[in-house]
């Protein structure tokens with residue numbers, strides 16, 4: 268991968284992808300970043316040795332791939348500022364909600380893939396949903412795969428609206444897992460463990476259960492039943508969750524996330 272890659276926005280998600288690229292041998296001098304925040308530019312320099320620009324300029328013209336990693340609210344302004352310098356590039360957007368009709372209109376380009384990654388990308392264990400606009404060639408799709416696979420797994424979607432579902436599931440999903448970890452750590456601490464011990468147990472439990480679910484031929488439901496001895500402790504915990512409708516609450520939370528993705532698109536997308 269010797270072609271230049273530009274990032275518009277150099278915050279959390281851009282850093283996660285840049286980290287993956289650098290680990291795979293992409294040289295920092297082949298990565299351009301446009302980032303208005305001085306603090307974020309300093310962070311990019313100390314983490315990766317990248318000197319980011321405060322605003323879009325002709326320096327972007329050499330990029331074969333441009334990754335759009337700005338907040339949905341800032342996308343249109345950023346796109347209109349950078350579009351004059353990125354006419355020949357393949358574009359990859361990771362912004363939640365903003366649909367490719369809007370982005371293609373702002374950029375004047377059909378060579379556009381929309382992705383929804385997640386923050387485990389930081390440790391190479393992310394998963395991304397991808398959707399390619401009709402103007403994207405098989406070769407361009409391969410190029411996007413080469414970049415995204417440095418952050419973990421990926422899957423292609425046949426319709427763009429499914430990306431809002433991916434956003435609600437795996438895009439926001441790490442936050443749901445951390446939320447459970449926080450609650451389990453709090454309860455463990457309240458019941459007498461040291462906070463560090465409770466944290467270690469909570470994190471290891473999620474890691475172990477994930478590995479088991481990934482390698483086992485059994486479904487999560489079957490795996491859950493294997494933990495649940497008749498009349499035992501897990502049965503008491505699951506009964507408490509069912510009484511409190513935790514499953515329905517989680518499902519509602521995902522619908523809320525998908526709804527927000529759609530609203531972001533309606534509010535900050537469109538020409």
Ligand SMILES: NC(=O)C1=CN([C@@H]2O[C@H](COP(=O)(O)OP(=O)(O)OC[C@H]3O[C@@H](n4cnc5c(N)ncnc54)[C@H](OP(=O)(O)O)[C@@H]3O)[C@@H](O)[C@H]2O)C=CC1
Pocket residue numbers: 275276277278279280281301302303304307336337338339341344345361362363383384385386438439
């Ligand atoms: N964080 C996550 O888990 C995920 C995020 N995403 C998507 O990634 C995108 C970025 O999110 P995230 O990295 O978390 O956000 P961050 O706020 O960490 O990063 C965005 C950066 O873009 C900068 N920025 C603002 N305006 C412009 C501009 N005109 N040109 C260039 N850069 C600009 C911001 O600067 P300043 O702070 O000064 O405004 C900020 O540093 C979002 O669209 C989000 O939906 C997708 C999947 C997961």
Ligand SMILES: O=C(O)[C@@H]1CCC=N1
Pocket residue numbers: 363434438439
């Ligand atoms: O919260 C957000 O809007 C972004 C998109 C998915 C994860 N973070």
